[in-house]
Amino acid sequence: MTEKILAQHAGKAAVRPGDNVWVRVDILMTHDVCGPGTVGVFEREFGKDAKVFDREKLVVIPDHYIYTVDKMCQRNVAIMREFCQRHNVKYFYDPDTTAYKGVCHIALAQEGHTRPGEVLLGTDSHTCTAGAFGEFATGIGNTDAGFVLGTGKILLKVPETMRFVIEGELPPYLMAKDLILRIIGDIGVDGATYCAMEFAGSCIESLSMEERMTLCNMAIEAGGKNGIIPVDRVTREYVKARTNKPFIEVTSDPGARFKSVANYNAAELAPAVARPHSPDNYAPAAACGDVKLDRAYIGSCTGGKLSDFIAAAKVLLGRKVSIDTYLVPATREVEQGLHATKLDGRTLAQVFADAGCLPVAPPSCAACLGGPVDTVGRANGAEVVISTTNRNFPGRMGSKEASVYLASPYTVAASAIRGTITDPREFM
Amino acid sequence: MSAITGKVYVLGDNIDTDQIIPAIHLYLVPTIEAEYRKLGSFALSGLPAGLPPFVAPGSETSEYRIIVAGRNFGCGSSREHAPIALGAAGVKAVVAGSFARIFFRNCIATGELYPVDCVARLCDEFKTGDEAELRLDENVLIKAATGERFDLKPLGDAKDVIDAGGVFAYARKTGMIKAAGA
Numbered sequence A: 001m002t003e004k005i006l007a008q009h010a011g012k013a014a015v016r017p018g019d020n021v022w023v024r025v026d027i028l029m030t031h032d033v034c035g036p037g038t039v040g041v042f043e044r045e046f047g048k049d050a051k052v053f054d055r056e057k058l059v060v061i062p063d064h065y066i067y068t069v070d071k072m073c074q075r076n077v078a079i080m081r082e083f084c085q086r087h088n089v090k091y092f093y094d095p096d097t098t099a100y101k102g103v104c105h106i107a108l109a110q111e112g113h114t115r116p117g118e119v120l121l122g123t124d125s126h127t128c129t130a131g132a133f134g135e136f137a138t139g140i141g142n143t144d145a146g147f148v149l150g151t152g153k154i155l156l157k158v159p160e161t162m163r164f165v166i167e168g169e170l171p172p173y174l175m176a177k178d179l180i181l182r183i184i185g186d187i188g189v190d191g192a193t194y195c196a197m198e199f200a201g202s203c204i205e206s207l208s209m210e211e212r213m214t215l216c217n218m219a220i221e222a223g224g225k226n227g228i229i230p231v232d233r234v235t236r237e238y239v240k241a242r243t244n245k246p247f248i249e250v251t252s253d254p255g256a257r258f259k260s261v262a263n264y265n266a267a268e269l270a271p272a273v274a275r276p277h278s279p280d281n282y283a284p285a286a287a288c289g290d291v292k293l294d295r296a297y298i299g300s301c302t303g304g305k306l307s308d309f310i311a312a313a314k315v316l317l318g319r320k321v322s323i324d325t326y327l328v329p330a331t332r333e334v335e336q337g338l339h340a341t342k343l344d345g346r347t348l349a350q351v352f353a354d355a356g357c358l359p360v361a362p363p364s365c366a367a368c369l370g371g372p373v374d375t376v377g378r379a380n381g382a383e384v385v386i387s388t389t390n391r392n393f394p395g396r397m398g399s400k401e402a403s404v405y406l407a408s409p410y411t412v413a414a415s416a417i418r419g420t421i422t423d424p425r426e427f428m
Numbered sequence B: 001m002s003a004i005t006g007k008v009y010v011l012g013d014n015i016d017t018d019q020i021i022p023a024i025h026l027y028l029v030p031t032i033e034a035e036y037r038k039l040g041s042f043a044l045s046g047l048p049a050g051l052p053p054f055v056a057p058g059s060e061t062s063e064y065r066i067i068v069a070g071r072n073f074g075c076g077s078s079r080e081h082a083p084i085a086l087g088a089a090g091v092k093a094v095v096a097g098s099f100a101r102i103f104f105r106n107c108i109a110t111g112e113l114y115p116v117d118c119v120a121r122l123c124d125e126f127k128t129g130d131e132a133e134l135r136l137d138e139n140v141l142i143k144a145a146t147g148e149r150f151d152l153k154p155l156g157d158a159k160d161v162i163d164a165g166g167v168f169a170y171a172r173k174t175g176m177i178k179a180a181g182a
């Protein structure tokens, strides 16, 4: 699939892994952390008066350092605001206005910028999330992005594809997060370096778009260049509800070559955690019952979507948390969903309040990557945290002394109740 | 550039971008000169406690010019601040068992430093503070004290891009794009 999309965008009949090809870019996304540097490179190299390659193909989504009094962070958003005004950029989701969305990868999907068959690049490693829509999506640095901003093109090396086939229905206590933590545990944090990770099988077909995004989001945690999932009815329905732009579906050829094929049976997997300090440090949740926790965190592009909050609420309904439990919806749309979605006659927001969680924070990346010291949920000491986010390298949530365990929203919610790492089946 | 001599700093596997440049410093914009230098002063400040400081307190640059590391150096985020922080601190090359893809690409795009794959596991052969000479033309890293030579994998075309000073400088030199503002 990846090869076919890149061939189309390079104007070639076919490409092979290892080929270096110039590819046409459909969407370039940037945010407040890497945007100013990207713009800086663009203006240094192409001149202050140069025009961006296409004012409708640049999407600017400030999301990282939003709710902070830090002046430098505010300056960076201002740099992007000025740039977008000057270039009449069509899609700038300004934090100072009602256009603000929240975490870029989820906002991209919700605003209809993720479309099958396209090439989407972003100045953020989790840009691979959009591969869930059957497109080629990967993260790049400021200099490459500055080049794309000026030319609309990029030189890419065609990756080999590793295929992961997951069969069977996902048991009710498992989520996409458990699948991907297991896969990363099996292949390691560099197991897919330079490769495309293609996910297929009856289990994947049964997943919602949000769950598929969780899988592709974490392809980078195995070193992958991109994650990709075939387009089906679920994809089409999601995309058509959010954009009327036409798109071309690309399928995997029956005789396609793969670097490797791994098979999993969903029913045999267990609720998973990644222990500190690496996403590949896999363990079944049930084996970590002696880990005492200080805090639980539900949020980010991986674990802060509406389906993640619904999952957590199912576990927390009628129960109480025993540790500080932070809730950070990825986007405004998710935040609204917390008030609009009901479980047993109570909204999700009410379920969380009843359970004793901390007040719902405004949507942004927040403590997923630490951030300025005033960031909600930031680990500032030696906290032991269980989190639905995607990375737990030392210092990722702020303090180097903190220990972060990654898990699904089910497992995080169950653990928040007990105060120790808990297999969610104990509450289901 | 063909030979790089200086002190090495030795690290293990999976040194991620948060250890290279912690997220709290990402408000710094690399294309602004003063902030570029400031990034250098924070290079590798995310390493766990107990390791020798990479940049001496109060300094903007490091006494180490070569980093020798294990597998998957630079994994994690796409932040170009990572190779830039190392380059701004005065690092000329990282010699590692392997590199994460985006970090590798960012090294070449910015021309900040040479990401060189080693053949044997050199992070077990060197200690922080050792003097070494990196000969890119010969693909070897030489330990000054003993004269031992360790093979490196050739950088190929990427070397030309870094020699030129990054992808834009290279593209101009080779006539792929016109000069800025032209």
Ligand code: SF4
Pocket (backbone or CB within 6 Å): A064, A103, A104, A105, A124, A126, A299, A300, A301, A302, A364, A365, A368, A369, A389, A390
């Ligand atoms: S939520 Fe976390 S992983 Fe996602 S874009 Fe923000 S900082 Fe990155």
